[in-house]
Amino acid sequence: MKNLGKIIIFLTFFISALNASVVASVDSSTITRGEMVTLSLKLEGEDIETPNIQTVCGEDVISTNSQTSIEMINGNFRKNYVLSYKFLPQKSCVIEPIAVNIGGKTEYTKKISINVETQKVTKDSPFILTLESSKDEVFVGESFEVTLLFKQKNNATAVDSEFVPPNLQGFWIKNESKPERFKDAEYTTTKVVYTMAAQREGMLKISEAKMKIALRSHITDSWGSWVPQIKWKTYFSNDLEIKVKKLPAGIELVGDFTIDAKVDKTSINPNEAVNLSIELVGLGNLEDIKTLKPSIDGVSIFDEKVEVNSNKLTQKIAFVSDKDFTIPPITLRYFDPQTKEIKTISTKEFKIDVKGVENKSEALNIKRQEVPDNETATSTSENLPFLWAVLIFISGILVGIVIMLFKPSINKDTNNGFDIKDEKKLLIKLLPYEDDKEVKELMNKLEANIYSAKKEPVDKKALKELIKRLGIS
Structure with a gap:
């Protein structure tokens, strides 16, 4: 009886091994490029290890699915598994045999050829x-x-x-x-x-x-x-x-452009800002322009970031000076692909008058009135009281200066003779030290406060320490 039981168990495993199988199939072996293919694996047997399939025909698996079914054949029940893998082949390929472990034995599918035809577009295509x-x-x-x-x-x-x-x-x-x-x-x-x-x-x-x-x-x-x-x-x-x-040597702009510029005023007080607005319009590589800022000796210039919107570039630039100056023309050279020519466009120049500035050239041309020799002695004696008055006046000024030097500051917001609340004057005094990192950060804040709607808080304690360190007066 013991041997009979062993025989039955052996026959059961033997029959299961005989029934173990794996069959691969596709829903279509010939497709048009762009159509999805479903690979199905039908597995039969016990103790099946599901294969880990990530790619088919070199393409990623888009989705997977599994089904389980039970069949009865000659009074015997048999469990089947169907695994499905969807993929999108881009060219004709071969699905190589797939190995599946069933009941401790490795089973292989047969290879499958996929033929991918070129997608044809006709007038009746949906x-x-x-x-x-x-x-x-x-x-x-x-x-x-x-x-x-x-x-x-x-x-x-x-x-x-x-x-x-x-x-x-x-x-x-x-x-x-x-x-x-x-x-x-x-x-x-x-x-x-x-x-x-x-x-x-x-x-x-x-x-x-x-x-x-x-x-x-x-x-x-x-x-x-x-x-x-x-x-x-x-x-x-x-x-x-x-x-x-490639563009001609030395040319970075290509297209067709027009440029215009205007200032908000042509007459200012000393150290007051003049705002220049530039507008460049046209089809071309406007995004390659980083700034249109000119250089003028003796004038502080602050440029805002270039703004490009579709086919229009705009930029605002502020100029600050204590003497008359001229804003030169803003000039651009570009290559016109239509005419195959290098063209140049420019804005007009703007002369800026700074009020209250003495005309030194006229002062140098003042002529001294000639005095006859016979009147020299008389004039000298008559001017002695006047000279004493001038000396007394100068002495008073010197005394006042000495008093001011030793007098403590009344306004806590005033340092070394100027009001630190005057951001424009403070910015001018900081210009010689713009290479200093701390000064540069402060200047950026002051520029934002003066020339834009943005307001940056300034630490007054740190500002006073900075002015003291730099020896600004």
């Missing part, structure tokens, strides 16, 4: 995606437009959709229009326009865009029942190649 470029050849930085069109046949229905934009590496995206939709007798079309510029020379490629469409479909399950499902299909656009040429 969905059409295209890319169009306004130019095939451009210069570095030159603006051009790429138009994306997605057409959906009026009688085509989609459960869901997902757009994958083209790879635009090597290009600046200057602007992206809002989607524009219009309808004709056959299609509903969505249009998006990208304004772009190439970053470097060479043959640059704009890869295809993708539109993933979810469609209603159905499958037959293990019991032969009809089961509705959602099936995704990807539609591809064409790709584009753009030849990019």
Whole structure:
């Protein structure tokens, strides 16, 4: 009896081993590029180790599913497992044999060939995606437009959709229009326009865009029942190649521009700011312009950050001086791709009058009145009382200066003879020390407080210590 039991157990394991199997299949072995394929593994046997499959045909598995069924054959029950893996092959490939451990034994599937055909677009296609470029050849930085069109046949229905934009590496995206939709007798079309510029020379490629469409479909399950499902299909656009040429030597701007500038005043008090507003308009690589700040001897100049909005660049610059000065023309050189010429544009110059400034040239030309020799002695004697008055006046001034030097400061906000609340005067006095890190931080705060709506708090205690350290008077 003991031997009979052993025999029965042995036969049970032997029969189970005989029934162990793994079969691989696909829902379609020939597809059009963009269609999804489902790989199914049907496993039979006991103690099955589920395989860990992350990629199929070199493509990532998009989703997985599993089913369990029980069959009765000749009065015996048998459990089956079906594992499903969805993937999107981009080219023809072969699914190599897959190893599965069943009951301690390794079973292998047979290899499966997948044939991927090129997606053909016809006038009757339910969905059409295209890319169009306004130019095939451009210069570095030159603006051009790429138009994306997605057409959906009026009688085509989609459960869901997902757009994958083209790879635009090597290009600046200057602007992206809002989607524009219009309808004709056959299609509903969505249009998006990208304004772009190439970053470097060479043959640059704009890869295809993708539109993933979810469609209603159905499958037959293990019991032969009809089961509705959602099936995704990807539609591809064409790709584009753009030849990019380098600019002439010494030129960084390309396009067609106009420039204008204006000041808020032409007559100021000493150390009062004059604000210059610059506006540069045109299609081109405006984003390459960092600043339009000029250089003027004896004038402190503070420039705000350049702002670029679509095809317009603006910048504000403040000028501070205690004497008359001239704001020179702001000049730009650029390459016009239409005429193939290097062009120059300029603003006009602005002469700024600073009130209360003495005209030294006239003072130097004052002539001394000639006095006859016979009147010299008389004049000298008559001027003696006047000279005494002048000496007394100068002495009074010197005494006053001495008193002021030893007199303690009355206003706690006043340091070394000037009011630290006067941010404009303080900024002027700090200019010679702008290489000092602490001074530079303080100057940035003062500039923001004086020339913009932004207000930065200034630590008065730290300010007094800084002025003392620098010996500013």
